[in-house]
Amino acid sequence: xxxxxxxxxxxxxxxxxxxxxxxxxxxxxxxxxxxxxxxxxxxxxxxxxxxxxxxxxxxxxxxxxxxxxxxxxxxxxxxxxxxxxxxxxxxxxxxxxxxxxxxxxxxxxxxxxxxxxxxxxxxxxxxxxxxxxxxxxxxxxxxxxxxxxxxxxxxxxxxxxxxxxxxxxxxxxxxxxxxxxxxxxxxxxxxxxxxxxxxxxxxxxxxxxxxxxx
Amino acid sequence: xxxxxxxxxxxxxxxxxxxxxxxxxxxxxxxxxxxxxxxxxxxxxxxxxxxxxxxxxxxxxxxxxxxxxxxxxxxxxxxxxxxxxxxxxxxxxxxxxxxxxxxxxxxxxxxxxxxxxxxxxxxxxxxxxxxxxxxxxxxxxxxxxxxxxxxxxxxxxxxxxxxxxxxxxxxxxxxxxxxxxxxxxxxxxxxxxxxxxxxxxxxxxxxxxxxxxxxxxxxxxxxxxxxxxxxxxxxxxxxxxxxxxxxxxxxxxxxxxxxxxxxxxxxxxxxxxxxxxxxxxxxxxxxxxxxxxxxxxxxxxxxxxxxxxxxxxxxxxxxxxxxxxxxxxxxxxxxxxxxxxxxxxxxxxxxxxxxxxxxxxxxxxxxxxxxxxxxxxxxxxxxxxxxxxxxxxxxxxxxxxxxxxxxxxxxxxxxxxxxxxxxxxxxxxxxxxxxxxxxxxxxxxxxxxxxxxxxxxxxxxxxxxxxxxxxxxxxxxxxxxxxxxxxxxxxxxxxxxxxxxxxxxxxxxxxxxxxxxxxxxxxxxxxxxxxxxxxxxxxxxxxxxxxxxxxxxxxxxxxxxxxxxxxxxxxxxxxxxxxxx
Ligand code: SF4
Numbered sequence: 001x002x003x004x005x006x007x008x009x010x011x012x013x014x015x016x017x018x019x020x021x022x023x024x025x026x027x028x029x030x031x032x033x034x035x036x037x038x039x040x041x042x043x044x045x046x047x048x049x050x051x052x053x054x055x056x057x058x059x060x061x062x063x064x065x066x067x068x069x070x071x072x073x074x075x076x077x078x079x080x081x082x083x084x085x086x087x088x089x090x091x092x093x094x095x096x097x098x099x100x101x102x103x104x105x106x107x108x109x110x111x112x113x114x115x116x117x118x119x120x121x122x123x124x125x126x127x128x129x130x131x132x133x134x135x136x137x138x139x140x141x142x143x144x145x146x147x148x149x150x151x152x153x154x155x156x157x158x159x160x161x162x163x164x165x166x167x168x169x170x171x172x173x174x175x176x177x178x179x180x181x182x183x184x185x186x187x188x189x190x191x192x193x194x195x196x197x198x199x200x201x202x203x204x205x206x207x208x209x210x211x212x213x214x
Numbered sequence: 215x216x217x218x219x220x221x222x223x224x225x226x227x228x229x230x231x232x233x234x235x236x237x238x239x240x241x242x243x244x245x246x247x248x249x250x251x252x253x254x255x256x257x258x259x260x261x262x263x264x265x266x267x268x269x270x271x272x273x274x275x276x277x278x279x280x281x282x283x284x285x286x287x288x289x290x291x292x293x294x295x296x297x298x299x300x301x302x303x304x305x306x307x308x309x310x311x312x313x314x315x316x317x318x319x320x321x322x323x324x325x326x327x328x329x330x331x332x333x334x335x336x337x338x339x340x341x342x343x344x345x346x347x348x349x350x351x352x353x354x355x356x357x358x359x360x361x362x363x364x365x366x367x368x369x370x371x372x373x374x375x376x377x378x379x380x381x382x383x384x385x386x387x388x389x390x391x392x393x394x395x396x397x398x399x400x401x402x403x404x405x406x407x408x409x410x411x412x413x414x415x416x417x418x419x420x421x422x423x424x425x426x427x428x429x430x431x432x433x434x435x436x437x438x439x440x441x442x443x444x445x446x447x448x449x450x451x452x453x454x455x456x457x458x459x460x461x462x463x464x465x466x467x468x469x470x471x472x473x474x475x476x477x478x479x480x481x482x483x484x485x486x487x488x489x490x491x492x493x494x495x496x497x498x499x500x501x502x503x504x505x506x507x508x509x510x511x512x513x514x515x516x517x518x519x520x521x522x523x524x525x526x527x528x529x530x531x532x533x534x535x536x537x538x539x540x541x542x543x544x545x546x547x548x549x550x551x552x553x554x555x556x557x558x559x560x561x562x563x564x565x566x567x568x569x570x571x572x573x574x575x576x577x578x579x580x581x582x583x584x585x586x587x588x589x590x591x592x593x594x595x596x597x598x599x600x601x602x603x604x605x606x607x608x609x610x611x612x613x614x615x616x617x618x619x620x621x622x623x624x625x626x627x628x629x630x631x632x633x634x635x636x637x638x639x640x641x642x643x644x645x646x647x648x649x650x651x652x653x654x655x656x657x658x659x660x661x662x663x664x665x666x667x668x669x670x671x672x673x674x675x676x677x678x679x680x681x682x683x684x685x686x687x688x689x690x691x692x693x694x695x696x697x698x699x700x701x702x703x704x705x706x707x708x709x710x711x712x713x714x715x716x717x718x719x720x721x722x723x724x725x726x727x728x729x730x731x732x733x734x735x736x737x738x739x740x741x742x743x744x745x746x747x748x749x750x751x752x753x754x755x756x757x758x759x760x761x762x763x764x765x766x767x768x769x770x771x772x773x774x775x776x777x778x779x780x781x782x783x784x785x786x787x788x789x790x791x792x793x794x795x
Contacts, residue, residue, distance in 0.1 A: 056559070087470070090468075096469070123477065126472055128347065131393050147578065190351070191400075191402070191407060192351065192397050195402050200403060204403070207396065
């Protein structure tokens with residue numbers, strides 16, 4: 001069946017008689033599981049900066065991300081599958097982003113949209129800018145551009161779908177035994193500068209070294 | 215059409231011979247006022263001379279002279295050139311200047327910003343907290359001796375990149391391999407983050423008094439944002455509620471503070487243009503316009519005739535697009551999800567196609583240059599503009615008005631909900647459509663004409679009720695006026711070169727200061743640039759309409775129901791890129 005093949009549900013090389021192709025599919029559990037997830041990636045309704053406007057544009061009539069099952073923007077993280085980091089990540093905003101991420105249930109994905117979210121972009125040198133969200137969150141797909149066009153965004157989403165296709169229910173982290181939330185990120189603190197609590201020891205060492213020199 | 219900064223002929227020195235002197239530095243203008251008498255002079259200027267609008271407040275750090283300067287740009291809502299007053303103080307901590315918040319409430323956020331970024335204390339300001347950075351942040355970043363963590367050199371182009379083009383990642387130069395910088399001996403384990411009590415106390419102070427016999431209910435504080443679908447980006451508001459009624463409210467911003475000013479001061483003049491795109495990211499053309507107009511004022515160069523028209527065409531298309539999105543988003547916020555905004559976005563796409571055809575980018579156009587624009591409009595794009603302006607946009611505006619204006623639900627939600635009256639708006643330095651919907655015909659295209667706007671026949675859109683419905687309708691009025699301007703511009707546009715200057719990487723800007731302003735779709739977009747003759751601006755400040763308009767949000771929302779707050783905020787048409795910069 002033409003559509004099913006396109007949707008990647010059927011296993012190849014099984015000859016299903018033509019008259020029941022519409023109703024019968026021979027597939028694996030992995031494929032079925034991934035097929036269901038890849039067509040219903042619900043993004044978190046979450047705009048940070050200029051890139052968010054292109055994200056909205058991608059939702060509108062001309063580009064219509066709904067074709068990929070991604071139109072259901074959820075304002076609450078509890079119902080979202082994917083966080084689209086669409087814009088500059090500032091130090092002041094970072095704790096909120098981390099909190100949102102921690103509140104998302106598995107399976108969850110992070111897409112860094114645009115130069116800013118990927119690396120700090122044009123504002124990297126700024127004192128309030130985090131040079132890329134990947135310093136804190138595990139990013140699945142990076143989309144280059146400033147801002148990426150809606151087409152580029154959709155291409156990135158397709159990449160994410162391809163990634164989902166390759167996952168296996170046996171190995172995914174959210175079904176691993178004993179792991180409650182394998183992707184929990186500790187909250188950074190806003191101090192004299194951004195304090196990443198995972199790196200406290202390093203900060204202390206550096207402070208001690210500086211004192212030693214002085 | 216670039217004339218040197220025309221200040222008024224008011225002789226303030228004659229009026230206050232004891233404590234006002236004229237600013238005699240070459241290239242500078244205005245008056246220097248003794249700080250002890252600032253409030254007196256300001257009050258006189260407002261009451262006797264009619265400078266009712268405080269456009270801009272900012273500080274300049276003259277490190278070499280060991281001086282800090284606070285600059286005030288004043289204007290009259292009846293139009294005409296402005297007046298600049300300055301206060302100079304010794305650069306020893308604490309730097310203290312009296313606050314003007316009692317004279318113009320519009321000084322509120324701008325003074326807080328100057329405190330946050332430059333460390334100027336405004337004595338008498340009731341709520342002088344940091345505004346863009348968080349409480350507890352170390353240092354005042356816009357001071358000239360502040361060095362950010364990824365600091366490389368004072369100004370660009372960095373020697374490491376030019377002429378040899380060798381450079382390493384900024385991370386490798388920082389001890390933490392990251393954009394981090396801590397004070398000496400800092401111990402993260404012993405650090406206790408500052409609480410947000412100050413913010414909540416500032417709410418308490420302004421809460422309403424109870425009447426005798428009122429039900430004794432607890433007030434609750436609700437934080438909306440920074441992640442909230444209807445705060446138009448990463449704005450946060452702390453709202454104090456009595457039941458459903460807002461008793462007090464404070465916006466908290468800075469969640470998108472991208473250090474525009476600081477990066478701008480390291481950049482060369484030309485390098486700033488693409489950064490201005492990212493201020494109000496709906497209207498990169500308007501931002502470009504404001505910035506190049508200001509620098510052209512300083513450089514005193516003419517603009518190519520054809521380029522002037524192209525600029526106007528682009529700026530007005532941008533306004534049309536902005537207002538359409540405003541209407542779509544407003545109705546989104548009122549609860550009619552998506553459909554109206556889909557209509558708006560459809561037209562926006564067509565306008566963005568034009569931007570893409572002329573500049574190569576849909577949103578971040580980077581299209582204007584000093585003396586003109588970077589490319590001419592291609593033949594087919596010109597045809598598209600004509601089709602849009604003479605045909606499609608008119609019809610679509612009619613269509614939207616037909617669908618929406620008399621819609622019962624919309625009218626019920628909007629009509630009679632007070633936004634601002636003229637007095638409140640002016641007092642809070644609110645500009646743009648919100649001011650005009652309150653009955654003040656103040657449009658910079660007429661009040662202080664720039665570029666070639668004086669050649670077009672158009673009306674300043676005004677409405678008089680100052681309620682939400684008027685604020686909504688005025689957007690349609692402005693679209694119509696923009697289309698009128700566009701029609702004339704398209705008919706009159708001459709052939710010729712598109713830039714009066716040779717293409718150049720490094721422009722020469724004589725020493726001096728300039729404050730340029732344009733009517734952006736959101737209000738008065740001003741740029742304050744101080745040059746010391748070097749390839750980089752010494753001081754570069756953006757007076758963003760969204761930011762200053764937010765000053766009035768508490769006045770607007772006190773006493774209304776929380777459900778209306780979302781719509782009232784939408785009225786201000788803020789863009790966080792511009793609020794936080
Ligand atoms: S990548 Fe560019 S468009 Fe996107 S948020 Fe950053 S500056 Fe804005």
